[in-house]
Amino acid sequence: MELTKEKSRHHHGNLQAALVEAGISIIRADGLEALSLRKCAAMAGVSHAAPAHHFGNLDGLKQAIAQEAFARFTQFMRSHADAGDDTPRARLHGICLGYLAFARAEPALYAMIFCYTPNTPPADKGPNDIARDRTRGPAYQLLRETCAPFVPAGTDPVVIETQVWSLVHGFALLCQHGRLGPEPPSDETVLAMLDRIG
Template sequence: MTPGKTDRSTYHHGDLRQAVLTAALDVIAADGPAALSLRDLARRAGVSHAAPAHHFGDRTGLLTAIAAQGFGLLADTLAGGTGLADRGRRYVRFATAHPAHFQVMFAPDLLRADDPELTAARARAGAELRAGVTTLPGRDARTTGIAAWSLAHGFATLYLTHNVTDAVGPLPPEDYFDLLTGFLTDRADGTPGT
């Protein structure tokens, strides 16, 4: 085959959409979302340069699809969690297992906020997050939910950006997160906090 030419087999990719998403996630993990180029992703996936645009429209469409996929994975990870602390653990586990998704999911300036797939996946993940708050009687669910999400999201972000790597040491990040939540929910005298 002549260099620069694409043979017919590249047009019949098994799952082109997922191949482009996977290539995009690799680029984001290595260099961040700003490094994405549809043309480069087509080359990496072994397809014509127009193929990614056919599936995603443009770069924003691709990033929106990544975020929607990420929120779906987050909802799956949170499902079946037993209470607020377990859901926080699962949130941290998701973020560290899917750092490229995590980077894109919470960058609204990169996404189409009105995309139906994104809206549905985000709502599903939000419902799973809120389900942990309902197990705490006598607390304002909205404020407690924001506090819990802030703790889990903040820790995951600090961990992924290597700001707390030395403090965490060899512990899995979700185990260190357990230590943090225990520290914050118990009073200095050892009695549970309110």
């Protein structure tokens, strides 16, 4: 009976999405450490068994949330890139501005996608495989495509990609942790530094 009620409230496969949204709300409010299957179920208004049914365990729920967070992160970068001129330099500026905007708008999700590693990775994958998977995902592919015009002949593209990523990621973290003072430099500072690349 309980399952029938859940199906009617979250029909057409919306229950899984509702649980992910509930998890995101918990992480935003109280951090990743506060997330639990039971809290997630309560926030979504379903039985405590529902998250385990969909995700297996807490790690499975975290992985689903991280996947959604990465999708939103990628969309932030793509939207900012698409909003500017369609030139290589403007698109590079755009993805970096989107990166910084996401870090400011979603600090908890930003921290999660870069710091969370599953305790129980799939049987065929170790921690190094998971790290490599992140560089194969849509967010990194967007970075790779946007950096491509700035890679000098004979240079490994990873060199330029890492320079850009390190610059914008480092700036975002320094701002988040208040290391640049109460009035940190504007995003234009990052763009000026980017213009020295390539």
